[in-house]
Every structure is written in structure tokens, then in C-alpha cells.
Amino acid sequence: MQKFISSFQNQAVKRILQLQEKSRARKKEHVFVVEGIREINLAIKGGYQVTELYYTSDLFPAEKAENLLSLISNPVDVTELSSEVYQKIAYRGSTEGVLAIVGSRELSLQNLTFKTKNPLILVAEAPEKPGNIGALLRTADAAAVDAVLIANPRTDMFNPNIIRSSVGCIFTNKIATGSTSEIIAFLKERKIAIFGAALQASVPYHSVDFTGGSAIVVGTEATGLSCEWLENTTQNIIIPMEGAIDSMNVSVAAGILIFEAKRQRR
Incomplete structure (x- = not known):
């Protein structure tokens, strides 16, 4: 009853x-x-x-x-x-x-497999705001990336704010979490190029080749990527800014970079 x-x-x-x-x-x-x-x-x-x-x-x-x-x-x-x-x-x-x-699920790197030899992966380091994580997951779903990796997560991925802001895209993406060191090792073992969104030693994002296995790594708007990421990137990339400010929302930046990679892969 x-x-x-x-x-x-x-x-x-x-x-x-x-x-x-x-x-x-x-x-x-x-x-x-x-x-x-x-x-x-x-x-x-x-x-x-x-x-x-x-x-x-x-x-x-x-x-x-x-x-x-x-x-x-x-x-x-x-x-x-x-x-x-x-x-x-x-x-x-x-x-x-x-x-x-x-x-819930164990969002473990060890459980992550890819259907392609040249996966396109979005990595976000230490995102704090559930709304930003949700927006990143929506962007990843829209581009059908092969995985989303969250390095050093600061919030529980099954937080109701993430589920709400991702409009359920937490269920449509392959997701794994781990420390920065673990994710770097995971990517290097699989010979996946690491493209870090950073100001230091960077080139315009549209000038790099995303057609091989690629991980696009974004940091927080406040502090950017940690030194550990910057020391391990294949190439740092930048979105040239033409207005009065020098940064944009992390999910917007991720969308620009991911869809450039998708354009190249067509």
C-alpha cells in the first residue's frame, strides 16, 4: 500500500x-x-x-x-x-x-574509459561555486566531450545546487574527480595533451592543434591554475581579450575553448 x-x-x-x-x-x-x-x-x-x-x-x-x-x-x-x-x-x-x-557513484578515475583514441576532456581545477560547476557540465554536454574531470573538488558533486544548475547534465557526462597530481598522471599515462588556460607563456587558443587526445584545463576566476598544472601543461593557451576587463566567467571561457576543439575535429 x-x-x-x-x-x-x-x-x-x-x-x-x-x-x-x-x-x-x-x-x-x-x-x-x-x-x-x-x-x-x-x-x-x-x-x-x-x-x-x-x-x-x-x-x-x-x-x-x-x-x-x-x-x-x-x-x-x-x-x-x-x-x-x-x-x-x-x-x-x-x-x-x-x-x-x-x-550515488564513485566518481573514480580508475573507472573512466574512452570510446575513442583521441578523447576531448574538460578539466576544472578546484571549482568552488556549484553554479559554475553546473554551467561547465552543461557546456560539456552541449559539446559531447568524452569526460569532465574535477581536480581537487571543493564541493560534493551530488550537491542539489549542482544538479539544479546543470539541469541534469551531471547524469549525461562521464565525470571523475581526483587530486591535481592524480589527474596529471592519468592524462600523461594516456599521452593526452594538456592545454592550460593561463596567461603565462601562452599562445592564442585557435593556434594550437586540438585534433589529438586533448585536455582543456581551466582554473578559478580568482586565482587561475595552480603551479602544478602550469609546470605540466603541453601548452598554455589564452583567449585574447579586447575589452576593458581581463577575464571572463570560467564556463564561458571553457565553452569557447571546447567548441574551437570541436570545430577543428570536424
Whole structure:
């Protein structure tokens, strides 16, 4: 029999709030919260396991819940929430009335494989803002890069802000995390050229050859790339700036560089 929750004091409600707010809670249970029909669909298509589904029939009719459940092969615990309870736990302002508890993954370099001998990889060093990480994942999805590597991550990749700002592209990209040293070693072992977006000893980005295995590495807007990256790049590249300021948003810069690589590869 399907459960119905109308109390804010229910333990399931408190648990969902903990999973949304606390990285420690997500890591302890190896699960995270996904809100919205598109994001849940992308998680399912990406092979993530949905274990629990919560919805309010005021916004998400029961037949829609049935349609969603038909896409999931494993057993799912389904709970209907009152509209008031759902609004309390909804992370997004304009919510669709459905959220899921999803099993997380080890985003390990060791698990990463490529379908091509000349992969195109986006590397971001120590990104802090979930919104920037989400935007980088959207850019990577748009260009269909072979992988996104996050060096020295400062935030949990299953943070609800990353899922929201990436509009579910965390599920459409191959993603791995590791230290700067680990990622440099990974790239060098596979003879992948490392192109660092940096001012020092750089050439215009359109003058380098991205047709071989290539990693485009971007740092934070505040500090740029660390010395360890700068000492290990094949070539540093720069986007010539013609206005009054000397930098741009990291996801915008990454998009320019990635799509130049895609243009060359056509």
C-alpha cells in the first residue's frame, strides 16, 4: 500500500532535508536527492538507480508517477506527500511536484574509459561555486566531450545546487574527480595533451592543434591554475581579450575553448 505523509515531523521528511543540506548525510547513505521530471529521467537514462519516489498529486498526478515508475526496472518505494509538506522539502522555487532518492557513484578515475583514441576532456581545477560547476557540465554536454574531470573538488558533486544548475547534465557526462597530481598522471599515462588556460607563456587558443587526445584545463576566476598544472601543461593557451576587463566567467571561457576543439575535429 502506498504511503501518504502530511506531517512536517515525519522522519522521512527530516531525512530528505538532511540529504539536501548535508554532504555528510549524502556520503553516509551513498544517496542524494534529484528534483524534477527531466532530471530524474536523465538520471535513469544515465544508469543511476532510483530507490525512492516522492510526489504531490496537486502538481504531479498519480498517472505521471506511474509513467515514471514504468521506466525503472528495480523496486521503488513510492510516497505521496501533502502539498504543504512537498513545498517544505522542495529545493527549487518553481517545482514540478516530484523528487527521487538516487544511489550515488564513485566518481573514480580508475573507472573512466574512452570510446575513442583521441578523447576531448574538460578539466576544472578546484571549482568552488556549484553554479559554475553546473554551467561547465552543461557546456560539456552541449559539446559531447568524452569526460569532465574535477581536480581537487571543493564541493560534493551530488550537491542539489549542482544538479539544479546543470539541469541534469551531471547524469549525461562521464565525470571523475581526483587530486591535481592524480589527474596529471592519468592524462600523461594516456599521452593526452594538456592545454592550460593561463596567461603565462601562452599562445592564442585557435593556434594550437586540438585534433589529438586533448585536455582543456581551466582554473578559478580568482586565482587561475595552480603551479602544478602550469609546470605540466603541453601548452598554455589564452583567449585574447579586447575589452576593458581581463577575464571572463570560467564556463564561458571553457565553452569557447571546447567548441574551437570541436570545430577543428570536424
